Amino acid sequence: MYEKFFFLKEKPFHITPDPKFLYLSKKHREAIDLLSFGIVERKGFILLTGEVGTGKTTLCRALLEKLPALTESALILNPVLSEEDLLKTITADFGLNPGKDTVKEHLDELNRFLLKKASSGGTAVVIIDEAQNLNPATLEMVRLLSNLETEKEKLLQIVLVGQPELRDKLSLPELRQLNQRIIVRYHLNPLDLLETKSYIENRLKVAGGGKVEFREDAMRLVFDKSQGIPRMINIVCDRALTAAFIDESRTIGAETVRKAVSELESDGYLQNGASAAVAGSEAGPSYGRYMAPIAATAFVLAFIAGLFIGPEVYNFTVLP
Numbered sequence: 001m002y003e004k005f006f007f008l009k010e011k012p013f014h015i016t017p018d019p020k021f022l023y024l025s026k027k028h029r030e031a032i033d034l035l036s037f038g039i040v041e042r043k044g045f046i047l048l049t050g051e052v053g054t055g056k057t058t059l060c061r062a063l064l065e066k067l068p069a070l071t072e073s074a075l076i077l078n079p080v081l082s083e084e085d086l087l088k089t090i091t092a093d094f095g096l097n098p099g100k101d102t103v104k105e106h107l108d109e110l111n112r113f114l115l116k117k118a119s120s121g122g123t124a125v126v127i128i129d130e131a132q133n134l135n136p137a138t139l140e141m142v143r144l145l146s147n148l149e150t151e152k153e154k155l156l157q158i159v160l161v162g163q164p165e166l167r168d169k170l171s172l173p174e175l176r177q178l179n180q181r182i183i184v185r186y187h188l189n190p191l192d193l194l195e196t197k198s199y200i201e202n203r204l205k206v207a208g209g210g211k212v213e214f215r216e217d218a219m220r221l222v223f224d225k226s227q228g229i230p231r232m233i234n235i236v237c238d239r240a241l242t243a244a245f246i247d248e249s250r251t252i253g254a255e256t257v258r259k260a261v262s263e264l265e266s267d268g269y270l271q272n273g274a275s276a277a278v279a280g281s282e283a284g285p286s287y288g289r290y291m292a293p294i295a296a297t298a299f300v301l302a303f304i305a306g307l308f309i310g311p312e313v314y315n316f317t318v319l320p
Contacts (some may be wrong), residue, residue, distance in 0.1 A: 002245035009208030013238040015231050017058040019065060021206050023199045023230075028059055031186045035063050035159060038184035039071070039125050044146050044154035045181045047170075048161045050188030053231025056161050059188070060127050070122030079134050083141035086134075090126055090145075111148050114155035125157040132162035136174055143178040190228030193220065199230065200237060212241065217254035225261050225270060232270075239264055 003011060012021075022028070031048060038046040050056050057077075064073050074093030081089060084103055091098065091106050096113055098105035117124050126145075128134070134142070148155045160166065160182070170179040191199055197219045204210060214222075218240070226232035239260035240252050247256070264270040 002241050003210075005245050005248075006210040006212040006241065006250060007208070008204075008210040008212070011238065012203040012207030012210075013234040013241070015234045017055075017061055019058060019062040021203055022055070022058050022062045023195075023202045025191055025195045025199070027189055027191075027195075028055065031059055031188055032063055032066065034184060034186050036066060039067065039123065039157045039159070042123060042153045042157060043183045044149075044157065045178075046157065046159045046184040047166075047182045048159060048186050048188065049164055049166055051190065051229060052163060053229040054188045054190055055230045056188060057129055060129060060159070060161055064127070067125070068122075070117075070120065072117060072122065072124040074124075074126045076126065076128045077130070079128050079130050079138070081134075081138060083138045086138050086141055087145075093126075094124065107148075110145075111155070114148055115150075118150065118153070118155055123157060124155070125159060127159040127161060129161045130163075131160040132166035132169060134169075136169075136172065139169075139175055139178055143175075143181070146181060191223075191230065191233075192228060193223045196223040196226070196228055196233060199233060203234075203237075211250050212244070212252065213250065214240075214252045215254070218252045218257045221254045221257045221261070225257070235264065235269060236260055 003009070024032070035046055035048060037043075048056060048059070060075065064075065067073065072094055074090050076086070076089060076093075079086070087103060087106050087110075088101075091110055094110070094113060096106075096109045098109040114124055128142070142158060142160070145156055146154065146158060164187075169175065170182070200214055200219060200222065204212065204214075214237075222233055222236050222240070226236050236257065240257050243259045243263075244250065244252050244256050249256070261270060
């Protein structure tokens with residue numbers, strides 16, 4: 001709703017994993033380069049971990065766009081699957097149609113596909129997001145898939161992406177064979193203060209630049225409250241823009257951020273500077289308490305716009 005006020009083409013701080021908004025910090029560049037290396041060099045298993053909201057899913061989508069042309073990929077976003085369903089999901093993503101709907105037929109069809117792909121100089125990669133939710137039986141199926149290989153190389157590259165507890169799960173005695181096969185590992189840490197500033201500026205630029213300025217004290221407070229976690233930076237900045245829109249100000253200072261943080265803490269989205277209810281959720285913050293003042297501000301802006309530049313310029317719709 002505030003995009004027109006700030007002269008933005010779209011919201012700069014939405015929390016969906018859009019690769020267009022990917023800010024490549026040094027950490028993110030290292031992660032993408034290492035994952036690309038593991039896939040191209042056919043290392044078999046690759047592990048990417050990071051706290052909730054650090055941008056793992058967005059990074060994976062960006063990785064898929066960077067892979068060589070002869071690379072086939074399957075992206076599993078919902079890993080709460082049985083071992084059989086995981087296998088069938090992978091073959092479906094690769095566009096395979098086994099003659100019979102059995103585990104053996106799916107494995108045989110996948111193996112034929114991978115051999116053909118390797119013979120033409122290509123490779124295949126499976127990325128499993130939120131892999132900490134995989135149960136031990138399904139992880140064992142993942143290990144068995146890594147047995148699809150020739151004498152010289154792995155035919156299927158498997159990227160496990162998850163929260164830090166994934167490392168704890170992989171350290172279980174019953175999963176030691178899988179854990180030992182993971183050669184390439186990277187843990188994605190939150191952004192530091194300078195990276196947070198660049199992150200905010202980058203997202204504003206991608207969204208169209210606009211007429212909005214985050215002052216130095218505002219950016220520092222955003223960093224303190226978000227702890228450098230990109231998803232929380234988005235939530236705090238989005239709420240700050242909403243607060244500034246209500247105040248009819250295009251400059252975001254520390255006081256505006258404090259107001260936004262206070263609202264988020266009241267709603268349960270922030271707790272002592274860390275994410276609370278929003279951790280692990282893509283729902284984002286509610287704007288219930290802002291709707292009345294937003295509606296009033298929108299009405300005034302629409303009225304003024306109608307007087308000077310025609311009523312069709314501002315078309316505000318306030319949902320209940």
